[in-house]
Amino acid sequence: MGCESCAGAVRGKSDASNYRKSSAETITVALVGNPNVGKSVIFNQLTGAHQIIGNWPGKTVGLLSGKLIFEGHDLDIIDLPGTYSISSDIGEEREVREFLLGRKPDLIINVVDSTFLERNLALTIELLMLGIPIVVCLNQIDRAEKQGLVIDSDNLEEELGVPVVPSSGLRGIGITDLLKIGLTSLGSDEEKIERRYHTPRIASQLDSVKDMLPRNAGYPSYWLAERLLVGDTEIEDKIYSTTPAIRNQISEIRTALEREMEDGISSILLSDRFAVAATIASRASQYSGKQEVTREEKLHNLLTHRVFGLLILIGLSISVFYALFTFGDFFATMMIDASESFRPDFIGRFGDPDFGEFIWSGLIGGTVSVLSIALPYLIPFFILLAVLEDTGYIARVAFIMDSILHRIGLHGKAFIPMILGYSCNVPACMGCRIMETDRERLLSIFAVTLVPCAATSIVILGLVGTYVGFVWVVALYAFNLVLIALLTRLAYSVLPGDPAGLIMEMPPLRRPSLEVVLKQSWHRVKDFIYIAIPLLIIVGLFLASLQYLDLLDYISDGMSPVTVTWLGLPAVTGIVLIFGILRKELTLLLLGTVALTSDLGEFMTDVQMIVFSLVVMLYIPCIATVGALVKEIGVKRATAITLFEIGFAVLVGGVAFRVLSGVM
Numbered sequence: 001m002g003c004e005s006c007a008g009a010v011r012g013k014s015d016a017s018n019y020r021k022s023s024a025e026t027i028t029v030a031l032v033g034n035p036n037v038g039k040s041v042i043f044n045q046l047t048g049a050h051q052i053i054g055n056w057p058g059k060t061v062g063l064l065s066g067k068l069i070f071e072g073h074d075l076d077i078i079d080l081p082g083t084y085s086i087s088s089d090i091g092e093e094r095e096v097r098e099f100l101l102g103r104k105p106d107l108i109i110n111v112v113d114s115t116f117l118e119r120n121l122a123l124t125i126e127l128l129m130l131g132i133p134i135v136v137c138l139n140q141i142d143r144a145e146k147q148g149l150v151i152d153s154d155n156l157e158e159e160l161g162v163p164v165v166p167s168s169g170l171r172g173i174g175i176t177d178l179l180k181i182g183l184t185s186l187g188s189d190e191e192k193i194e195r196r197y198h199t200p201r202i203a204s205q206l207d208s209v210k211d212m213l214p215r216n217a218g219y220p221s222y223w224l225a226e227r228l229l230v231g232d233t234e235i236e237d238k239i240y241s242t243t244p245a246i247r248n249q250i251s252e253i254r255t256a257l258e259r260e261m262e263d264g265i266s267s268i269l270l271s272d273r274f275a276v277a278a279t280i281a282s283r284a285s286q287y288s289g290k291q292e293v294t295r296e297e298k299l300h301n302l303l304t305h306r307v308f309g310l311l312i313l314i315g316l317s318i319s320v321f322y323a324l325f326t327f328g329d330f331f332a333t334m335m336i337d338a339s340e341s342f343r344p345d346f347i348g349r350f351g352d353p354d355f356g357e358f359i360w361s362g363l364i365g366g367t368v369s370v371l372s373i374a375l376p377y378l379i380p381f382f383i384l385l386a387v388l389e390d391t392g393y394i395a396r397v398a399f400i401m402d403s404i405l406h407r408i409g410l411h412g413k414a415f416i417p418m419i420l421g422y423s424c425n426v427p428a429c430m431g432c433r434i435m436e437t438d439r440e441r442l443l444s445i446f447a448v449t450l451v452p453c454a455a456t457s458i459v460i461l462g463l464v465g466t467y468v469g470f471v472w473v474v475a476l477y478a479f480n481l482v483l484i485a486l487l488t489r490l491a492y493s494v495l496p497g498d499p500a501g502l503i504m505e506m507p508p509l510r511r512p513s514l515e516v517v518l519k520q521s522w523h524r525v526k527d528f529i530y531i532a533i534p535l536l537i538i539v540g541l542f543l544a545s546l547q548y549l550d551l552l553d554y555i556s557d558g559m560s561p562v563t564v565t566w567l568g569l570p571a572v573t574g575i576v577l578i579f580g581i582l583r584k585e586l587t588l589l590l591l592g593t594v595a596l597t598s599d600l601g602e603f604m605t606d607v608q609m610i611v612f613s614l615v616v617m618l619y620i621p622c623i624a625t626v627g628a629l630v631k632e633i634g635v636k637r638a639t640a641i642t643l644f645e646i647g648f649a650v651l652v653g654g655v656a657f658r659v660l661s662g663v664m
C-alpha cells in the first residue's frame, strides 16, 4: 500500500495530542489549500456566511470563522488564506502554519483543485506531516470532468492514507460527505498511521534525524525532523536550547545531502515533495479523450492579446458605464418624478409647511433618495462586477495592464484591488495584501484610495450623469485615471525601495455561476441598504433640524471661504461634504435635503456639479476606508494619505472651477 517511491508506512502514535472530543465540545475544522481552489465557497456553504469569492488567487485575507451544528456536534469552521506551502516564514505561509501549529485544529479539510492535482498535493504532503487528522476534498470535480480528467479517488485515498472526498463546492455536491467522513477520522487518532511522504533517499535521512529528537518536543516528529534538516531558525532555537548536542549531527546530514545532490537543502526537499506529489497525481488521474480546454485557451489568448485585449478592455469598460448610466438614469428619473409629484400633497397635509418640509426632507426624502438614486445604479453595477470577478476576466485584465502599470510603478496584480475599489475601497485596501512587498502594497493601497467607489459613482452618475451629460461622466473617470497614474508614479519615485518582480497565477476562465453572482451582489447591496438608509435618515433629520432652526447658515458661512470663494459651490455644500466623510453617497443624497428640491438642476450649475463631484471623488477615502487604512498601513501613513487627499481634492476642485468656468 501507499506510494511505492515513499518509504514504508510506520505505525505510531501521533505527536499532536488527543483529538477525541465529547459531543459537547466544539470541534475546530480548518479549511486549508492552495489559492483559488474553492475554500471560501465551501466555507460559505457550510456556515451560510458571505466570505468573498472570486476567480483569482488571494482573496481571503486573515482568518474567518463560522459556526455550524452538524450531527449534534458544534463545529467551528475556519476559512484560511490560500497558500502553496507552509514552510517559509512569510505572509500567508506563516499565517497558516502558525494557526495549524498553534491552534491545533481538530480536523483539516484540505481543499484541492482537481484540475491541478500535482501542485495541490505538494501542499497536502506538507499538511500530512503535521499529524492532524485530514480529509482531502477533491474540489472542482465538475471542471475536471469537463476537461476529460478522471480521478480515481479510491486510489488517491490509498496513496495518501487519508480519506478523499470528491466535491463540487459551487453546487454543494459532496459537502455533507466531507464533514461526515471528516468527523469519523477524528476518533482514529490512536491508531493513526504516521507516514513519510518522501523518496527513499530523503526518507532515510529524515529517519536518522527523527531518531535523534527528544521525546515530547511538542511538534509532530517528521515535520520537526524536516524543519531541523532545513535549518528553520525559529524551530532550531527551541529544540537546540534543550538538546544542543544534536545540532552538529543534523548539520552533518544536511551538508552530506547537499553535497550529494548538488543543491541547497530547501530546494532538495521542495523537489522531493513535488516528485512524490507528481507520482501520486499521475497514478490517480487519467485523461479520457474528451477535452473542452481549447475554447477556453482561444478565449484566453484573445483576452490577453496585447492589442485586442486592451481594445476589449476599453470597449467593455465604456459599455459597462454606458449601460449603468442609461439604466440608472431611466429608473432614477422615473422615481424622482414620482416622488416629486407626491411632495406638495404630503407637505400640504401638515398645517405648518416648514414642518412638513422638515419631515419630508428628514424622513421621507432620504429613503426615496436611496431607492431612487442609489439603487438603480448600484444593483446593476454590483451584478456586472460579480460577473467579471467570477469569470476570471479580472485576472486577465491584470495581465494586460501589467506593462502599463509598470510605468507608474505598480505591478499588474495591483489592478485587481483597483477594480474592486470601484465597488468599495475597504475590501480593496485589504485585497492589496496580494502584493508581495510592503512597498508594492503601500503604493497599491494609495492608488486604490483614489479609485471612485460605488458610492462615489452614485454621485458622479446621479449628478453629472443626470444633469450634465454622459460625456462628462466619461471625462471625470478618465481624468481620475490620469490622476491615479500621475500620483502613484510620484509616490513611486518618492518611496524608498526597489521595484519587485511578481508572478501571478492565471485562474481558469469560466461561465459565471448565477448563484455566486446573485449572492455576491445581494451581499453588497444589502450592506448598502442596511447601513445607508438608517444613517441617511439620522443625518437627514439632523440637517433638516439645523435648517428648521436656522442654524445651517452658521456652519455654511464658516466654510464658505473654501466652498464658495475657492470652489465656487453653493455655501450649503460645505456641511454636505462634511457628512460625506461617513459615506460618500450621502453627499448627493443630502444635497436634496439642503437644496430643498429633488431637482438639483435648479440648485447648481453644470460647472458646480462637475466641481462638486470631482471634490467628492478625491477628497477623502470615507471613514470606513480610513479605518481600513489604519489597520493595513498604520496610523501615520493613513493620516498622511487622508490629509494629502483632502488638500489635493480642494486644490484640483478650485483649479477645475476656474478652468471650466472659462470654457463652459
Ligand SMILES: Nc1nc2c(ncn2[C@@H]2O[C@H](COP(=O)(O)OP(=O)(O)OP(=O)(O)O)[C@@H](O)[C@H]2O)c(=O)[nH]1
Residues within 6 Å of the ligand: 033, 034, 035, 036, 037, 038, 039, 040, 041, 042, 052, 053, 054, 055, 056, 057, 058, 059, 060, 061, 081, 082, 083, 139, 140, 141, 142, 143, 167, 168, 169, 170, 171, 389, 390, 513, 516
Ligand atoms: N466549477 C467550479 N468552480 C468552483 C468550485 N468551487 C469553487 N469554484 C470557483 O472557484 C473560484 C475560487 O473560489 P474561492 O472559494 O473564492 O477560492 P478560495 O480557495 O477561497 O480562494 P482564496 O481565498 O483566494 O485562496 C470561484 O470563482 C468559485 O466560483 C467548484 O466546485 N466548481
Ligand SMILES: [Mg+2]
Residues within 6 Å of the ligand: 039, 040, 041, 052, 059, 060, 079, 080, 081, 082
Ligand atoms: Mg477564500
